[in-house]
Amino acid sequence: ARGGNAIDAAAAIQFMLNVVEPQFSGIGGGGFMMVHLARHDRNFAIDAREKAPAAATPTQFVSNGAPLAFAAASTSGLSVGVPGTLAAVDTALKRWGTIRLAEAIAPAIEVAEKGFAINRFLAANISGDGGRTSLQPETAALFRPGGVALKEGDLLVQPDLAKTFKLIARHGPKVFYE
Numbered sequence: 001a002r003g004g005n006a007i008d009a010a011a012a013i014q015f016m017l018n019v020v021e022p023q024f025s026g027i028g029g030g031g032f033m034m035v036h037l038a039r040h041d042r043n044f045a046i047d048a049r050e051k052a053p054a055a056a057t058p059t060q061f062v063s064n065g066a067p068l069a070f071a072a073a074s075t076s077g078l079s080v081g082v083p084g085t086l087a088a089v090d091t092a093l094k095r096w097g098t099i100r101l102a103e104a105i106a107p108a109i110e111v112a113e114k115g116f117a118i119n120r121f122l123a124a125n126i127s128g129d130g131g132r133t134s135l136q137p138e139t140a141a142l143f144r145p146g147g148v149a150l151k152e153g154d155l156l157v158q159p160d161l162a163k164t165f166k167l168i169a170r171h172g173p174k175v176f177y178e
Helices: 006-020 070-075 085-096 103-115 120-127 137-143 161-170
Strands: 032-037 042-047
Touching: 006 085, 006 161, 032 085, 085 103, 085 120, 085 161, 103 161
Parallel strands: none
Antiparallel strands: 032 042
């Protein structure tokens, strides 16, 4: 409606999905983006998969000569990669978009600040997550306030995510990565 293009829409959608589908999509993850410029009949791909941190080692998932159990490796922080989603969205907007990063992220900031009524799918993911939303106090406070999993229709407000998005809007991806 404001005259943007598909890249602008994809960027805005990515940020909004971070707010309303936190279990699947967000700036803490990675992926791939395919871009087709019909006018020039050219295709581009952005590889935004997570990368291993510089300090990663081939043996970091081994303890006393045996591989770590999956649960220990995946929830301990050892398996955290450097996320690529934010860099990819920023790159796409700069190369092919018509709006700035701050404009693409603005609607997601508003929803994160004001909150939204979670749907049954997100509610089911929270209640059926095997306790993963209880592992960290910050996550538990957000998704299981008072120890009770959010249910369909509950308001999910994410002030810390809104703050992070505001910093990114103001200072660009550098504030996130550095």
